[in-house]
Amino acid sequence: MRHDIIEKKVEPELWTNPVPVNPDEIPVLGKEDYEGRMARLWAMPQAEGYDTIVIYGDREHFSNVDYFTGYDARWEETLLILPRHGRPSILVGNEGIGYVKKVAVDIEVEFFQTFSLMGQPSDRSPRLKEILERRVVYDGGKIGVIGFKAYDASNHTVGGFITDVPHYMIETLCQVVPRDSLENATLLMADCRYGLKHCVSAKEIVIFEAAGTRISRGVLNCLRHLKPGMRELEASSFCQFDGSPANMHPNINFGERNVALGLNSPTEWEQLEYGMPVGVGYGLRGSLVHKCGMYLRDRNDLPVERSGYIDGFLIPYFDNVASWHEMMKIGTSCGDIYEMTDRELGLEKFGCTLNPGHLTHTDEWTNSPFVRGGQVKVASGMAFQCDYTVTCHDPFMSAHVEDGLIVAGEGLRKEVAALSAGCWERIQKRRDFIIRELGIQLPEEVLPLSDLSCVCFPYMADLSTVLACG
Numbered sequence: 001m002r003h004d005i006i007e008k009k010v011e012p013e014l015w016t017n018p019v020p021v022n023p024d025e026i027p028v029l030g031k032e033d034y035e036g037r038m039a040r041l042w043a044m045p046q047a048e049g050y051d052t053i054v055i056y057g058d059r060e061h062f063s064n065v066d067y068f069t070g071y072d073a074r075w076e077e078t079l080l081i082l083p084r085h086g087r088p089s090i091l092v093g094n095e096g097i098g099y100v101k102k103v104a105v106d107i108e109v110e111f112f113q114t115f116s117l118m119g120q121p122s123d124r125s126p127r128l129k130e131i132l133e134r135r136v137v138y139d140g141g142k143i144g145v146i147g148f149k150a151y152d153a154s155n156h157t158v159g160g161f162i163t164d165v166p167h168y169m170i171e172t173l174c175q176v177v178p179r180d181s182l183e184n185a186t187l188l189m190a191d192c193r194y195g196l197k198h199c200v201s202a203k204e205i206v207i208f209e210a211a212g213t214r215i216s217r218g219v220l221n222c223l224r225h226l227k228p229g230m231r232e233l234e235a236s237s238f239c240q241f242d243g244s245p246a247n248m249h250p251n252i253n254f255g256e257r258n259v260a261l262g263l264n265s266p267t268e269w270e271q272l273e274y275g276m277p278v279g280v281g282y283g284l285r286g287s288l289v290h291k292c293g294m295y296l297r298d299r300n301d302l303p304v305e306r307s308g309y310i311d312g313f314l315i316p317y318f319d320n321v322a323s324w325h326e327m328m329k330i331g332t333s334c335g336d337i338y339e340m341t342d343r344e345l346g347l348e349k350f351g352c353t354l355n356p357g358h359l360t361h362t363d364e365w366t367n368s369p370f371v372r373g374g375q376v377k378v379a380s381g382m383a384f385q386c387d388y389t390v391t392c393h394d395p396f397m398s399a400h401v402e403d404g405l406i407v408a409g410e411g412l413r414k415e416v417a418a419l420s421a422g423c424w425e426r427i428q429k430r431r432d433f434i435i436r437e438l439g440i441q442l443p444e445e446v447l448p449l450s451d452l453s454c455v456c457f458p459y460m461a462d463l464s465t466v467l468a469c470g
Helices: 031-043 063-069 096-102 128-135 167-173 202-225 232-239 255-261 309-326 334-344 410-419 421-437
Strands: 005-009 050-057 078-083 089-092 108-111 142-146 182-184 251-254 277-284 287-294 383-386 390-392 397-407 446-448 465-469
Touching: 005 309, 031 063, 050 063, 063 078, 078 128, 089 096, 089 128, 096 108, 108 128, 128 167, 142 167, 202 232, 202 277, 202 287, 202 383, 202 397, 202 410, 202 421, 202 446, 232 251, 232 277, 251 255, 255 277, 277 397, 309 334, 309 383, 309 390, 309 397, 309 465, 410 421, 421 446
Parallel strands: 050 142, 089 108, 142 182
Antiparallel strands: 005 465, 050 078, 078 089, 251 277, 277 287, 287 397, 383 397, 390 397, 397 446
16 A cells, blocks of 8 residues: 545535536647648658558547548448558448548548448449559558557467458458568557557647546536436436447446446346445547446445455555556656556456556557556657456455546647647646545646546445545
């Protein structure tokens, strides 16, 4: 334990008198932003050997195509083709041919109906090979292929080029360029050190903060409305979902079985009772908030078999979450943060099967530098999720304090403050609450995105009580 942990009564102004989000202060990414991203891609030393980069997207794996165009595939697949020299092109199907007009950059649109859903018309577009012959530039270098993930070849038996891009696309591409010219280039987007999505701009911070504000207020509103007898689906209506695209399936869960599933959607039958495990969380692109604990008014609601929940389980976890945030300084080794988490909490002991935190962007999990022996250092422009659920069984107990944050150096902080006064005011009110009320010595470069950042409710039926560092 690094801190003396206490229970504390709070009524923070950021909950009782929240700073509203002014839509006029939320920037819209435009032509200059997307073209700037393409220019940064080609300026990367890691991209030096590529003649063309081909990026795959679909409904689930939209983020990399969206990053350069603002086009996020909905029902269909898509391919974005970026030659080092010349105009980019994008392949879309029947329903994408209208939606692709949202793309702000100068781009060639190729109508490829095979990307459409089954049964739709498919007789008015050329074959994939013909399109690739026109659009893929090959000058004897490499062709970068970006899908969803990069792969460690030692975990596979196929050898050579490994990608999650659909087989027929790769085989067709091999009819146009030499097979040995293909290379998985996904790390250009998602490497923990140099990936493009891991150095966010002031505009992105303001956009992600607006998302974090909305979802944290929705989660708080849902928690405020919980009551015995309420069903999960009824509770989810209080999360204040809006029409913004999500980055996860909402998790509003009651009871041991549903909370233990981890990723379960709310059901129509599970009803809330005192003494139950409970979890409420959802995310929008750029931020996610999830709070999980026990639905208690006080310790008297704890079942006998879970009597050690607060002192032996929740308090050590919160102490570790506080330390995690205090270490989030520019230049800190993420491997050291991992070692602290494991040494002082015990990842295996507390049932943490994933990394203690990860990087994020419009896709909820891009990569994680929090690994044993990791050499990646915290840097300005990194967007993180404090995300490590603790769980034990026999009896089942779980807790989660997940929120998003940005690490920003002085220059980037000044840009954010100049771009959106409301965003900056919300961030400062959160920092003040975390430092003054929760007792967590938050580094100056940490920008919390959520009104619930670092908040751990020991009694989720009493939101006036939180854990704090004494």
